[in-house]
Amino acid sequence: MFSKQDQSQFEAKAIDIKTIEEQLSNFKTGFPKMKLKKPATIDDGILQIGSDEQAIYQEVFTAHVKDLSLLKFVPASGAATRMFKPLYDFLNTYQDTEDEYLKLLCNKGPETMFNFFDRIEDFAFYGDLRNVVSENNMDLEKMIDKNQFKQILAMLLTRKGLNYANLPKGLLKFHRYKHFSRTAFEEHLVETLNYAKNFKGDAQIHLTVSADHKELFEDRLEKTKETFEEKYDGKLQVGYSVQKSSTDTIAVDINNEPFRNEDGTILFRPGGHGALIENLNELDADIVFIKNIDNIVPDRLKGPTYKFKKVLAGVLLEYQSFIFEYLKVLEQDNNISQDTLDEMLAFLEEKLCIKAPANLKIEDPEKLKQYLFTKLNRPIRVCGMVKNDGEPGGGPFWSRNLDGSVSLQIIEGSQIDKQDVRQKNILERSTHFNPVDLICGIRDVKGNKFDLPKFIDKQTGFISQKSHDGNDLKAMELPGLWNGAMSDWNTLFVEVPTVTFNPVKTVFDLLRIEHRNL
Incomplete structure (x- = not known):
């Protein structure tokens, strides 16, 4: 099916034949829709944390900072064309x-x-x-x-x-101050110095950028780095990476055959933000804060963001400590009591919101131990959720997984079968959505990095209709970074104030009061 020229093209992009064949198969069969059980709501999948508890979780984070490596991860490769x-x-x-x-x-x-x-x-x-x-x-x-x-x-x-x-959104002037203006990139630098700084004063931020724009980001950083470091008493460590060509996906024609350019080469397209799981996988930190480049506010409104980043990180650390203690017991104790196993299962179901599959033999200690270890020994994320006031974004749901279990997932509308009356009803009852506000723990109980691509649900991709040089084609996006790419993570949803979500999708959003210094 593929010529030597095709195979050379695959090798140049570091994509193996098996991956190409899987993608072609997905075009023919399509991706299954998610099976929603119910929307995640307050006290039923979404934690609502009172002011006293907020203070406690902030203290948990502050107490652990001296022992942690922190990093902020910002997808920033998109151009401002749509804006x-x-x-x-x-x-x-x-x-x-x-x-x-x-x-x-x-x-x-x-x-x-x-x-x-x-x-x-x-x-x-x-x-x-x-x-x-x-x-x-x-x-x-x-x-x-x-x-x-x-x-x-x-x-x-x-x-x-x-x-x-x-230009990329990150390099556009977003906010005006009395004597200067800041780009979205610079506002993220300020944020990083305020909540992602370790006890030595080092503040790490990593941006995924277009190869064409990397030098522009570096030039902007050079102009402002020293000023920010002096003002916020820290040292910025800024890293960049580009989306790997190996994450590009093959395009096909209406007959699901590889779409070819006029010169006979096969057309590949970027795989969407889900491809960035590969970039995230190459980073090393105890806690990773993830936030979109355009969700930023001027200094007068940053307080709630700083507070709730620390609250979410505190929640992650507390739950992670329980997980690590249970994993140590599962690894070291060959004679775990049934009461202890039941306690772990209750933690999974009541705290991590993971409902066991119906075929799990709870009375069989070995099978139960294996199930518990598999579910606990995974990356963990705490996701901020804001009340749904009509803004676009993935929603929080209880969803059925391939192994028969039910867990919390962030799901886009395109993943839901709206022709199914029951599924549509579940979608309409959703009360919150995810503003891409995530805190991630990507190390295991022994301090080793998880291999993040192993936790992707490959059945959550997306196929769309596109055109190229006037010809119709089908394009495929990989499972979204905070959707299917993190499907097999332990997940917690926490309500955060709406003020922490102020994206700039069009230029008119910059006229909103949240983006002005009044």
Whole structure:
């Protein structure tokens, strides 16, 4: 089926034939939908931690910091193209006629071009835009007065000016302060120095970036690193990695045959954020904080984020300590009492929310010990959950697993069979969603790193319809980083305040009060 040229292409991308064959098979059979049992809600899968307990968990984290290596992991490889799509659409279609101008004036909603130009001075990038316009011998204020909308957008979005539509989100100016403005990247550096700093003052942050953008991140860091380190009394250790080409997935045509370019080579596409489990797997730390690049706020609102990062880390450490103690008993004691085994099973079901499969022979001590060890000896994550007020994001559910057990999972809407009335009803009863706010423990009881790809549920991928050079094709995304890629982790859900979730999906989000220093 594959030529020598194909095989050379696979070897260059470090993808083996078996993986290619599995992907082709998945295109033909599709991925099964998740089997939801019920939504995870407060006191039924989601912990709601009172103020007194919050203080205790913060103390747990603070007490352990001296013995821990901490790291913040930020997926930051995406370009800002989608963030500026409404502006690009306007730039490409606006003809500057009187009718269009009147239409623009009449449409004054929060996410309209009228609002963008009316409030353009409120954006943190306004100063940079004015400077680059001036360098081109123009005056931004006069351009605004003359309604030169297309010229302004060209200076903002394209290489004629700031080139914002082609930069990564992390390098866009998000927030304006009295004497300076900060990019999203810089806001993450500030966060890292405030809650991911060890007792020596070292603050580690790792970003996954596009190879084309790495140098830009390094340049930005060089300009601000010393200032941040002095202000927040710490030393930044910043690392970068790119998504591996070995995680790209093969594309197929409508007949599920490999899609070929005009030169005969096979088309591969990036495997989605689930591919980043490979990047995470190469990192080494006791606790890893994971947060998206665009979920960031100015200093005046960072307090709750700092607090709840420490609360979630404290929860992880407490539960992990129980897990490690149980694993030591399972490994060292050959004569464990039935009462002790029952206690461990109760911990699994009541604390870790893992319901045993119906075929588990609880009365058989050896089988029960094997089951307990398998379920306990896994990476652990604590996931912040915010109340669902209509924002997009994966939801928390109780879901059936391949081994017959039931556990907590973060599941996207696309993974749910909405044609099934019962499954749709479960989806509609969901009360919370995951804002990509995760604290991870990736070492085992002996201090060794887990091999994270071993805990992926490969049946949770996603197939979508795309096009290339005008031809239809099917593309495959790998199991999502916080979905199927972490499916076989021990998982805890904890409610966090909505104020800790303030993503920037479109440029208009930067006008929200949460992203302004008022």
